[in-house]
Amino acid sequence: MFSTNVCPYCHRAKNMLNAKGLSYDEHNVSKSPDLQTEVVTMTGHRTVPAIWDVRGDEPVFVGGSDKLEIYLRQ
Numbered sequence: 273m274f275s276t277n278v279c280p281y282c283h284r285a286k287n288m289l290n291a292k293g294l295s296y297d298e299h300n301v302s303k304s305p306d307l308q309t310e311v312v313t314m315t316g317h318r319t320v321p322a323i324w325d326v327r328g329d330e331p332v333f334v335g336g337s338d339k340l341e342i343y344l345r346q
Contacts, residue, residue, distance in 0.1 A: 273285060273286070273289075273296050273297070273298050273299070273321050273322070273323045273324075274298075274299050274300075274301050274307060274308070274311050274320055274321060274322040274323075275298055275299070275300060275301070275320050275321045276300060276301055276302045276320050277300065277302055279320050279321065281319075281320070281321055281336060281337040282320055282321045282337070284337045285321045285323060285336070285337040285340050286298075288337070288340055288341060288344060289340075292344055296323075301320060308320075314333075315333050317333070317335060317336070319336060320336075321336055321337055321340075322335070322336065323335065323336070323337075323339075323340050325343070
């Protein structure tokens with residue numbers, strides 16, 4: 273998950289993942305702005321959080337916290 277310290281949607285996403293017992297790696301784009309540029313280049317997604325599911329053979333880009341909520345219901 274790519275996030276920032278002050279993003280309420282990032283906190284929401286982390287709470288959802290924690291509630292499901294799912295682990296995640298967090299990369300703070302505030303500390304490394306180049307990461308945000310990389311995310312935009314890879315996905316076109318300009319906001320945080322930017323979340324991937326890496327449990328399978330290939331990473332799946334999920335999106336932000338609203339998309340994560342839908343994804344976790346599947």
